[in-house]
Amino acid sequence: MTTQQLTAQIIKKKSFLCIGLDVDLNKIPEHLLQTEDPIFEFNKAIIDATHHLCVAYKPNTAFYEAYGLKGWKALEKTINYLNTNHPDIFTIADAKRGDIGNTSTMYAKAFFEDLAFDSVTVAPYMGKDSVEPFLAFKDKHTIMLALTSNQGAFDFQTKTVEGKELYKHVLETSKSWENSENLMYVVGATKAEYFTDIRKISPNSFLLVPGVGAQGGNLQDVCKYGISDNVGLLINSSRGIIYASNNNDFAEAAAAKAKELQQQMEVILNSK
Numbered sequence: 001m002t003t004q005q006l007t008a009q010i011i012k013k014k015s016f017l018c019i020g021l022d023v024d025l026n027k028i029p030e031h032l033l034q035t036e037d038p039i040f041e042f043n044k045a046i047i048d049a050t051h052h053l054c055v056a057y058k059p060n061t062a063f064y065e066a067y068g069l070k071g072w073k074a075l076e077k078t079i080n081y082l083n084t085n086h087p088d089i090f091t092i093a094d095a096k097r098g099d100i101g102n103t104s105t106m107y108a109k110a111f112f113e114d115l116a117f118d119s120v121t122v123a124p125y126m127g128k129d130s131v132e133p134f135l136a137f138k139d140k141h142t143i144m145l146a147l148t149s150n151q152g153a154f155d156f157q158t159k160t161v162e163g164k165e166l167y168k169h170v171l172e173t174s175k176s177w178e179n180s181e182n183l184m185y186v187v188g189a190t191k192a193e194y195f196t197d198i199r200k201i202s203p204n205s206f207l208l209v210p211g212v213g214a215q216g217g218n219l220q221d222v223c224k225y226g227i228s229d230n231v232g233l234l235i236n237s238s239r240g241i242i243y244a245s246n247n248n249d250f251a252e253a254a255a256a257k258a259k260e261l262q263q264q265m266e267v268i269l270n271s272k
């Protein structure tokens, strides 16, 4: 999917919501545990109930890898279900990869070819030659960590190096990389006060913004400073949506939470 197609979906659905599929078997309704593939059944129910309210889904691969082969199979079934039934939805493999070049190429193949995701999250720490192999894939997107939502973001990312904060180096330097038009960036919703500076460097890049809901980030604050001409935001919520209820009504409860966010986004888009 191209970024133009993504923006078109946002305008059509009046939503820039990304739902995080971070499935924890200790948190899902008990009756699903009796099925052959509880993780996939949970995801399928959540997707069926919410796909009209969001433009993206983001399974965090940790929640699948933790269950070994079964988890990986559930991830594969989930991406295939999305690609078959909802080809207009943007898909994010939240894997936070990045390594020396030939290894990065294999990571990219795993997520873009074998699993056919639209995008993957990547850490910038190993630099240009660790990220460019991901950027080489046409119409695929590499979502690089810039300023993360957690407290540890202040350990390195905001430290001043050669006159400016490290996350600004990440945003600026990566612009010169080959196929940099395939880059998006992660900026935490808990860092709303940084969005003005980020937009000065990256006025139109898509930003994946996790941290609303469970981590305390505020949608209105993020949008006030972070929205761009092409909208340029994907706001992620995982636990706040998918664990709205752990009873039989879990999918309806997730849809109600997703609708709350979608309606707030509609107001923001209408006032733009």
Ligand SMILES: O=C(O)c1cc(=O)[nH]c(=O)n1[C@@H]1O[C@H](COP(=O)(O)O)[C@@H](O)[C@H]1O
Residues within 6 Å of the ligand: 020, 022, 060, 094, 121, 147, 148, 149, 150, 186, 187, 188, 210, 211, 212, 213, 214, 215, 236, 237, 238, 239, 240
């Ligand atoms: O790359 C991410 O998605 C990510 C970056 C970041 O800075 N903070 C962050 O929370 N995330 C992910 O976004 C999701 C947030 O989940 P909730 O806090 O439950 O909404 C998790 O999958 C995190 O791993």
